[in-house]
Amino acid sequence: MKIFFVSWGLLIILCASVPIAYTQEENLVNLNHLRFLTEPVSIDEQDMALVHIYSEYPDYEWVDAAGEGLSAVDDVARAAIVYLWQYEQTQDRELLDLARRCLNFVLYMQAVDGEFYNFVTDKSGTINETGGTSYKSLGWWAMRGMWALGEGVRVFDSIDSSYADKLAGAYLRTESAVNASLTNYGQMTSLHGYEIPAWIPGGEPAVAAIGLLGMSAYYQARPNDQTADIITKIADGISHYRLGNDSTYPFGMHPVLANAPGFWHDWGAHMTHALVIAGMALDRQDWIESAAASADSFLLRQLAFERFRNIGVVPDRLNQIAYGTNMLVLTYTSLYEATDIERYAIYAGLAGSWYFGDNMAGVQMYDPATGRVFDGINGPVSWRVNRNSGAESTIEALMSMIALQNIPKAVDLLPVNATGGNNYLILQAEDGQRVVGTPVYYPADWTGEGYVSAGRYIGIGEGQRMRLKFEIDQEDDYLLYVAHLHQSASNNVNVIERLVTAPTIDGDLADWPEDLAALESNTPRQFLRGAGLWQGPEIDSHSVRLGWDSEALYIQTVVRDPQHDQSGTLSSVWQGDTLWFYFTYPVDARTLSAKFTLAQTPDGPQVWDWLNTRFLEGANLAWQAYENGYIYEASIPWSSLDVDQPQPELQVGFEAGRTIGGNSFMDLTGRDPDVAANLLRMTLVESGGNTDTSTTPKVFLEVRLDSDDSVLMPQMISPDSDYFWLDQVTSEPIPLEAGEHTLRYEYAADGGDSRNPGLAKVDAFYIQPAVAERIFQHPDGRTFTLTYNTLTGEATWEEENLD
């Protein structure tokens, strides 16, 4: 049970003449810059509007960069929402006209199946149909389009019903497409021991949440059973997918990806916000409670310590932008609207204070006098602020201002600045001094489920010990966490058998040994992206069998897919059905030694080498359709894989994946195959050799802080694949005095199998005050203190007037 109290020290409101970020005479919402970016155009004799994407300091003229295009649904759809929302506040018909123009553009960019393209490349409306951020999909831009259409129907229903009907028709096309993707409703995916709803569209709760906002707006205008049913399914999924609590990672978050339960980024992360909006639309208190639970833990953590841009598994605060801030503001303003609980108005104000200078750079980001919003903050100094003012920043900030403007308690807090409090430390394990032995230093970045902090982690083996000295600024009770790898039981050890006779590459697999083990990609957890599009293993899956001899690596892949679609050749095959292969040699190489695709093209079978942008030298491919899909059979010469002498016991890294639509991708591990460290470890063996090379690694880590007793971390073995996680070393807070401290960490077991040596793989240590405290100063002299007890979940807000 959370306790929240406000203690009003002195309820004296001073009429002090101190500078604040804007004046009361000034409106908080200024659309001038957005209007400047909005250019009326006529496309196909329809009045529309483009929103120019970039506007650069210091003159803030349009900058139309080459590449992706001139204007996008991503921006125009959100601009439409801004115009609609502010029209509702002001009844200004000009805003309604701008909204209509923007909505006409959104309609123009919709495909007949309800999916959307994103960019136009010129003012005559040429659509970029193939760009990586523009192809027809049901992803980010489609959901933003849907959000705008839903809001459009809601607003225009009482103004222009025929236009509202037109918008509704388009909305329903996209809703129908979303509905068709919910085939997995009710199924759960097990990943790392967590039960994750398998039906969240696209496998991306962040994307689905945007759609949920559109559906809720539409439902509000035109209640109906189908929309209610889709909202219920998606909101149930997002609501269920909240993990951890105040002190247990991931601290009560709604993750942004279905296949990355420990990862969250603030960019467009409307999951919590959308649950509130959907909860209000369908009167579902449980969704609002799920949202409140996250807002009072995971999101509150960012107000009480500091904002971060992403977490997974340690927080990173750089690259903060309005796009991330708005999500936080809208979550709290909507919670305030849903519950009428004052703390949410306070939190909304604190979140919104980022725009007025309460940020790590101390720079006012939104200027109500011009309506411009700086594009981002990438460090705690003024010169790390990007002073350009592009469309996305402007639109997202205006959404915040519109939502805040009618909540006096929130508006009152916009000018506050954090002037004190405590914060956490992140210590990189690889920066420790080597006391005994030398650990393995692994370079890494995105793992497919999160980021390795500072680009490296270490593997500590038998007899190895490290020491790390650090300083604490203020005495406090701290919680100690370690970010480390939970390693899979088998550590992905697999074998490739030598083939006595090389198969003929003809698409007929009869000349392959019958008993070769297959590597299967047939579960939702094997999606790197887009699990929500999956219709099951009978419709989309693939099995890979491998063999070798002195000349080549042989690959056969049986793909289950009812329809083969490939109209491209050479490097354009990625747009159709393609099988992707990734290879490293040596097995621990930091970068891929080969990356190639197998594709049956109009010009015949092609093996394209993506590292050298040419056909893969010496590769041979055959393709054959069968009843439920098709077969690829290939031989890849070792020379093309950078292997000089293939022989038994040689280990290589390997991965095989394919898309099933949109930007989805499923492979053998579910991890990002462009990161070499993520590949499967494969061992060459003789024909009929021992195929059981699986060994469970011994993962024991002992941690000691100063002269305290050491703590032996329980062995962290993953039930499926390797993944980093943030685990508490001790559940009890540790009192630390200000000054220097020493953290010691060592491997604490006998070594493991030679093919799978026991290593404790550690990224970082996270040392966090048990009770977060943040002190805010208001320009009028008032001081506020926010605390958040991460052990009990209690939060307090105290206000006093020092005058």
Next chain:
Amino acid sequence: MQLVRHSESPLLYPNPLHRWEAMNVFNCAVIQHNGLFHMHYRAQGVDFISHIGYAVSIDGLHWNRLENPVVSPHQGRDDYRGVEDPRVVRLDDIFYMTYTAYGINSYFPMIARSENLITWEDVGPLERAQNKDHVLFPEKIGGRYAILHRRSPNIWIAYSDDLKTWTDHEIIMKPREENDWDSKSIGSNGPPIKTGDGWLLVYHGYEAQHIYRHSVALLDLENPAKVINRPKSFIMEPTETWEIKGDVPNVTFSCSSIVVGDELYFYYAGADRVIGLATAPFNDVVAFARGSD
């Protein structure tokens, strides 16, 4: 012709235990002297103010770093945001460092001198104007000091008798609008290397997407304003994860290339975060610069 990344790259990472280099270590100068490799590198701490650190190595791969920077902001408002991008030459038994001072009124190019590579003394600015990527030739040309610099977006040359007054500024190379990698801006990397065919200049360029790539040109030995040859293609571009992602994405940036045995050692920063090394047979690089590869 492409440079090959050394398998041990990146060689240098930020050190979170030192506040001044906790976030990024990047653009570095490396010279060989007395059998050792000496590195001066730009570093940023949690405040993102740039300092210049020093490291020493016996093989050019494994480095020992000093605990404190050797050059820090010291000119008040003129460089309070940092001292950046060192390039070091040895000339008449004195070491000269060109670096960029970043202050309240943007940035300007500085020159400093040292006799021991650790303690540095300012000589003065090349000019008090927005200019950077300046690097001294390792010997006098026609009896005068010669320097390459960048008044955006071109590479310029200038001369001086005393390192304080610079004259005869002249553009020697411009971006090539028709070329797909250096169409917007170019700048010098490290000190030019003297060869029998001319001064080998390694330089960087970028296009509309601001992807930093590198190539070479040959300059006339006696009149380096004269470009003997400038191949159209590049020899290095960001491809590794640590070159594409970092503090500033898609940037490989170099302040030094040196000849080690028969190899060109190209030290560079990956995405303004870490320091790496790429190499190539020196003769191949010169042949490429000549246009006879």
